[in-house]
Amino acid sequence: MQDTILAMRDITKTFPGVKALQDVSIEVERGTVHAICGENGAGKSTLMKVLSGVYPHGTFEGSIEFDGQPVEFKSINDSEASGIVIIHQELALSPYLSIAENIYLGNEQAKRGWIDWNKTNLEAAKLLKRVGLRDNPITKVTDIGVGKQQLVEIAKALSKEVKLLILDEPTAALNDDDSAHLLGLISQLREQGITSIIISHKLNEIEAIADRVTIIRDGKSIETLEMHSGEVTEERIIRGMVGRSLESRFPDHESNPGEELLRIEDWTVHHPIDRSRKVVDGATLNVRAGEIVGIAGLMGAGRTELAMSVFGHSYGTGISGKVYKRGVEVRTNTVPRAIEAGIAYVTEDRKRYGLNLIDDIKRNISGSALGKLARFGFVNDAEESTVAERFRKSMNIKAPNVTAKTGKLSGGNQQKVVLSKWMFADPEVLILDEPTRGIDVGAKYEIYTVINRLADEGKGIIVISSELPELLGICDRIYTLSEGHITADVPRSEATAEGLMQYMTKYREVDA
Structure with missing residues (x-):
């Protein structure tokens, strides 16, 4: 009989003006793949940042038990020392270091203050083989594709003797072949006794790999479903995520070109x-x-x-x-x-080309057509705020106000800001x-x-x-x-x- 490796109980996390999590509870069984689903902004990534120490103990309410013991992580180093490793959607690799250097960055194979490069490359090669990569460990990360970089991140996690691997949207930027390879690797790790939590919007992948799925909606844990019961379908998961049935994935539309x-x-x-x-x-x-x-x-x-x-x-x-x-x-x-x-173009890479993530919603929306707001060479700040607020409401952008930093928004809300920017330009x-x-x-x-x-x-x-x-x-x-x-x-x-x-x-x- 499987035992519980992780129990998070009554987790509440509040940001200024927003309650991101409210009394969220989740239990994960050892040696399983546990999926977390929810709409953008539901609180999935926030919950995992609470678990991994990105948001340290004391900045949230509730309790966490890991491997049978209460834990109070103050940092990522604390959670990694216990065997919890999180791989974020935006990969945290240094492009100009080698694969081996990235795997052991912060965990160097050193003796008497000197790095043992032979051991570093040898151990990295073993880890690469374990995740199905044949690349030379001295290859620079910038010279391999995104799919392989994702596998390097997992190899890095394995080097830390991971017990619980958290993957946030691991296949979002991968093609079908790379996605299939990654999901196969997660299944192999399960057979080796490694527990995984996977956050994904791709419901077909969740159906294929997950043992259980917890649904979070509006910062609250709604339910946990057993995927092998034979009764869980994509439609059933969607109903839990959005609080209603989506009878059609696409709204009705009559075209008259x-x-x-x-x-x-x-x-x-x-x-x-x-x-x-x-x-x-x-x-x-x-x-x-x-x-x-x-x-x-x-x-x-x-x-x-x-x-x-x-x-x-x-x-x-x-x-x-x-x-x-x-x-x-x-x-x-x-x-x-x-x-x-x-003509307007909404890029596929909103974070790199579509938005200024360190600026607020207001400035991002107005950026494509500042001339419409300018008087004598100066931008009318009040009008800029009015325009941005109109789009925030009409596009249902989930943010307390238009001065919220765009980088803090969920992916779906960031996409709405990009669309708002170009809609304001009126192409x-x-x-x-x-x-x-x-x-x-x-x-x-x-x-x-x-x-x-x-x-x-x-x-x-x-x-x-x-x-x-x-x-x-x-x-x-x-x-x-x-x-x-x-x-x-x-x-x-x-x-x-x-x-x-x-x-x-x-x-x-x-x-x-």
């Missing part, structure tokens, strides 16, 4: 370093007023590169082709010119690159509703997404992109996941 708003003709983009390589090759596409157009493609197909190159030549070299707005050719070779032409064409990446089903539904509302206002919307069900659920037409080529333009009535996948792989050669 009007005149052609944007046409991109014979668009070609070369790689910024290897200038002989075409990343986008002769792409032609269009979007009409009130139309939602999707772009589907596998990793490396050139989707983001196409969007960024159109929006101010933000990516690539040797860019050629023409952009037409309502039939008139426009120049979009700089970001200001693209904005002036009525005619809005390009959304992975608009729902890393956010929960409830927040996704709200984003879809906003997209539909913008289309109803006559905007032209282009949605780039890795999730085919998403494109099939919200788009009027879907372009497929493969190796930089547009391979099909499929209306919603004819689109299927299987058919789109065939077009997405059309130019790919079969391995010998």
Whole structure:
């Protein structure tokens, strides 16, 4: 019979103006995979930061027992010394150090004050083999992909003799193959007796790997479900997360496209370093007023590169082709010119390119169109606050006020701030690159509703997404992109996941 390795009871955590957690309780059985689900801002990550000592004992109410003993962690070092290791969604690796150096950073293999590099690299190689990585331990982290970096983080956790591994959205930035490998590794660790807590919005992954799932809603623990009971479905989890049934993942929408708003003709983009390589090759596409157009493609197909190159030549070299707005050719070779032409681009990497995380909601929303708020060269602060507050309410951004730091918001609320920023600029064409990446089903539904509302206002919307069900659920037409080529333009009535996948792989050669 399994025993309890972790018990958190009546955890309450308050920030100024916000009660993030209220009497949350959770028990985790030893040697299992325990999932935590909830909408963005529900308190999942906050709970794990309480557990790991990021929020030290004394800054919250409630009690924690780990491995049969009451614990009062004052820091991450305290929790790691007890065998608890947390891997955050934003990986904490130093890109210019080697894999081995990263694994043993802060836990150096040293004798008499000198690091034993032979031992460091040898032990790192053993850990890499354990997580299924074949890379040389002296390889710099900057030279490996995100999927491998996630495995390096787990190897680092194993070097600390981890008993409880916490993974916060571990597959959010991974492709399908890397995600499958990571989930397989978590299963292997379970067989080795290591307990894992996984926070994820990908309900299919939770169904596949978790033994139990605890649902948190609005800072409160709602229920814990046994995944092997045969009665737990994605719909059942969603009902617990949002407090109601989502009869459809996508809101109903009736499309009535009007005149052609944007046409991109014979668009070609070369790689910024290897200038002989075409990343986008002769792409032609269009979007009409009130139309939602999707772009589907596998990793490396050139989707983001196409969007960024159109929006101010933000990516690539040797860019050629023409952009037409309502039939008139426009120049979009700089970001200001693209904005002036009525085009906006919501990046897939909101934290790096879409937001100033150390500034507040107000400044982030106004940033794309400060000229609308300026009088004699000065920004009208009162008007700026009024505009931001209007978007905070209309977009349902969960924050006490518009002076809250954007970096403190959940992923879904950050995405709403990015959308608000460009909605304030009032573009005619809005390009959304992975608009729902890393956010929960409830927040996704709200984003879809906003997209539909913008289309109803006559905007032209282009949605780039890795999730085919998403494109099939919200788009009027879907372009497929493969190796930089547009391979099909499929209306919603004819689109299927299987058919789109065939077009997405059309130019790919079969391995010998």
